[in-house]
Amino acid sequence: xxxxxxxxxxxxxxxxxxxxxxxxxxxxxxxxxxxxxxxxxxxxxxxxxxxxxxxxxxxxxxxxxxxxxxxxxxxxxxxxxxxxxxxxxxxxxxxxxxxxxxxxxxxxxxxxxxxxxxxxxxxxxxxxxxxxxxxxxxxxxxxxxxxxxxxxxxxxxxxxxxxxxxxxxxxxxxxxxxxxxxxxxxxxxxxxxxxxxxxxxxxxxxxxxxxxxxxxxxxxxx
Amino acid sequence: xxxxxxxxxxxxxxxxxxxxxxxxxxxxxxxxxxxxxxxxxxxxxxxxxxxxxxxxxxxxxxxxxxxxxxxxxxxxxxxxxxxxxxxxxxxxxxxxxxxxxxxxxxxxxxx
Numbered sequence: 001x002x003x004x005x006x007x008x009x010x011x012x013x014x015x016x017x018x019x020x021x022x023x024x025x026x027x028x029x030x031x032x033x034x035x036x037x038x039x040x041x042x043x044x045x046x047x048x049x050x051x052x053x054x055x056x057x058x059x060x061x062x063x064x065x066x067x068x069x070x071x072x073x074x075x076x077x078x079x080x081x082x083x084x085x086x087x088x089x090x091x092x093x094x095x096x097x098x099x100x101x102x103x104x105x106x107x108x109x110x111x112x113x114x115x116x117x118x119x120x121x122x123x124x125x126x127x128x129x130x131x132x133x134x135x136x137x138x139x140x141x142x143x144x145x146x147x148x149x150x151x152x153x154x155x156x157x158x159x160x161x162x163x164x165x166x167x168x169x170x171x172x173x174x175x176x177x178x179x180x181x182x183x184x185x186x187x188x189x190x191x192x193x194x195x196x197x198x199x200x201x202x203x204x205x206x207x208x209x210x211x212x213x214x215x216x217x218x219x220x221x222x
Numbered sequence: 223x224x225x226x227x228x229x230x231x232x233x234x235x236x237x238x239x240x241x242x243x244x245x246x247x248x249x250x251x252x253x254x255x256x257x258x259x260x261x262x263x264x265x266x267x268x269x270x271x272x273x274x275x276x277x278x279x280x281x282x283x284x285x286x287x288x289x290x291x292x293x294x295x296x297x298x299x300x301x302x303x304x305x306x307x308x309x310x311x312x313x314x315x316x317x318x319x320x321x322x323x324x325x326x327x328x329x330x331x332x333x
Contacts, residue, residue, distance in 0.1 A: 026269055032292035033246040033265045049264060056266030060273070068278050 003043045008035060010045045017057035064147035072204040073146065079197040080143035084136050086186075086193050091132035093186045098129075101180045128183070131167075135160075154201045161194050228310045234261055235271055236280065236299060236307040243284035243298040246272075272297060280306055 011034045015027055034049070045053075066073045138160065145153045168187050228236075231253075238244055238252035249272075250263045263271075275281040280303030284296040299307065 022273075028293040029246060029295050030265050030269055032289070032294060033250065033268070035292070036247040037250060037265070049266075052264035052266035054266075056270045059270045063270070065277065 003041065004035075006043050007038055007045070010043075011035070011049075014045055014050055014053040017054055018060050019057075022060045062144075065149045066147055072200070072207065073149075076197065076201050076204055077143050077147045079193070079200055080139055080146060083190070083193050083197055084139035084143065086190050087132055087136045087139055090183075090186045090190050091129060091136065093182055094129045094132055097180065097182050101183070104180070135164075151205075154198075154205055157194075157198060157201060161198050164191060164194060228306070229271075231261065231263060231267065232271055232275065233307070233310055233314075235263075235268070235275065236303055237311075239281060239297060239299045240304065240307060243296040245287075245294045245296050249297070275303065279303075 008031065011031055015023060015030060018026075034045075064077075066077070068074075142153045142157055164187075168184075168191055171184065171187070234253040234256055235249055237256055238249045241252070244252060246265070246268060250265075250268060253261055253263050272281065276283075279300055281297045282300050284298040286296070287294045
């Protein structure tokens with residue numbers, strides 16, 4: 001095998017790190033650029049070239065694909081990131097106020113048995129903290145999907161919103177406002193952020209729908 | 223809100239294309255020449271930037287050629303790309319002029 005063929009095979013191996021659609025569009029083009037830029041006698045990709053291609057492949061797989069001009073789309077991404085921060089604040093509040101909540105519950109229910117305490121801890125406080133931690137990941141995942149131009153995060157987010165609304169209302173009906181005021185306040189703020197995010201997501205979806213419709217109607221008019 | 227500053231590599235790629243359409247390796251060589259060898263773009267970085275610029279409609283594919291059995295794609299500035307480059311260049315120019323005026327003799331090498 002010649003030096004050129006060996007070098008080309010090395011570059012082709014690196015280009016396999018890119019996603020299939022990117023390779024379909026750019027594979028032979030980038031290979032040409034890499035071969036044009038190779039040093040005389042070079043037989044394999046340099047380490048710096050491999051690192052650069054790996055970074056490019058990572059960006060092609062994970063980087064945002066929303067155009068900068070899509071301000072509404074980026075507003076949704078920013079709101080989703082703000083939601084992750086609010087959820088983190090909620091987690092901190094849940095963990096920081098756990099002791100106070102226990103004291104208040106103890107004051108309100110002096111006759112609690114050990115089994116009842118266990119039920120409060122495993123049924124209320126621990127699941128709330130775990131759910132908040134999972135929700136942080138969910139908010140960030142939604143933000144990433146939106147930045148990649150996916151259209152399906154909205155229906156998933158509607159389910160998430162309904163779930164947290166149900167959770168907030170069931171907590172209030174169980175009297176959580178009496179023994180965990182700060183937690184309820186943070187949960188309410190979080191619910192408002194969710195509602196705002198959903199409203200902006202819906203507005204963006206509607207405006208995109210009508211933008212898609214415009215060329216069809218103008219074509220039929222012409 | 224402050225408008226985000228264009229990255230130097232992006233600015234240099236657009237500057238290379240301001241002189242006319244270029245293929246990938248042509249852009250790399252031109253960027254190295256414009257920056258007096260200080261910025262050496264690599265293929266991965268170049269195509270990440272070009273993809274972003276195409277997505278933002280600042281550059282577009284001008285034409286394609288097959289040279290030595292390989293695809294050679296030429297890129298050119300769009301009117302929007304030219305306008306953004308002009309705005310960014312004017313901003314750099316204004317900032318540089320202010321900096322040089324304030325430095326005065328130090329900048330001219332007499333200090």
